Amino acid sequence: MAAAMRMAFVTRTLTLFQANAWIIAAERAPGWLAPLLDSADLRDPGRVSLIAARRRHMWAVQEEVWEAFGAGQRITGSEQVAVAARIAFESLTEMATTTGDSSGLGPNELAALTWAGVEPTDKSTWFVIDPDDSETVWFPRSDDGF
Numbered sequence: 489m490a491a492a493m494r495m496a497f498v499t500r501t502l503t504l505f506q507a508n509a510w511i512i513a514a515e516r517a518p519g520w521l522a523p524l525l526d527s528a529d530l531r532d533p534g535r536v537s538l539i540a541a542r543r544r545h546m547w548a549v550q551e552e553v554w555e556a557f558g559a560g561q562r563i564t565g566s567e568q569v570a571v572a573a574r575i576a577f578e579s580l581t582e583m584a585t586t587t588g589d590s591s592g593l594g595p596n597e598l599a600a601l602t603w604a605g606v607e608p609t610d611k612s613t614w615f616v617i618d619p620d621d622s623e624t625v626w627f628p629r630s631d632d633g634f
Contacts, residue, residue, distance in 0.1 A: 489524065496520035505570050508546065546571075557599035576604035577616040583608060 493502065498520065510517040517525070546567070553571045556563055563572045579597035583590050590598060590608040607613045 492520045492524055505573075508570065509574065554596055557596040557603070560599070563603060572600060572603055573616055576600040576606065580604070580606055580614060580616055584614060 489502070496518070498518070510521065549567045550571050553563060553568050553575065555561075556568070557572075557575070563569055575597070579593055579600050582597070583593060583601070586592060588608055588611070590601075593601070601608065604616050605613060606616070
């Protein structure tokens, strides 16, 4: 994995959270990873069914988190925290692209922002911490330069 990343000039440290996002297809896997996955699938056909089971499980976790936000319930466990952080980050990114207008967000997205400590009217709170690495802070991309 490290060799493939170096050959692709990838310098960011790979986190478990990011790898899980690629595995469950929450994010598109980078091109440098495809040959490694294809090779692994050929060596171990059972791996494909394990990945399918993992995807089903993670989709179930995503539904649990979404429902928890809607019902005002607590987010518990590392998997739920990782999914909640992803939802909060995506909600924050959407809000940042409209310069803080949160009217386009639904109640669950707003609950995700509240869970992450993001206050739409206070740009100093506009960040989400990567649950795998408390040193890494994700900022939404915006042309606003906030």
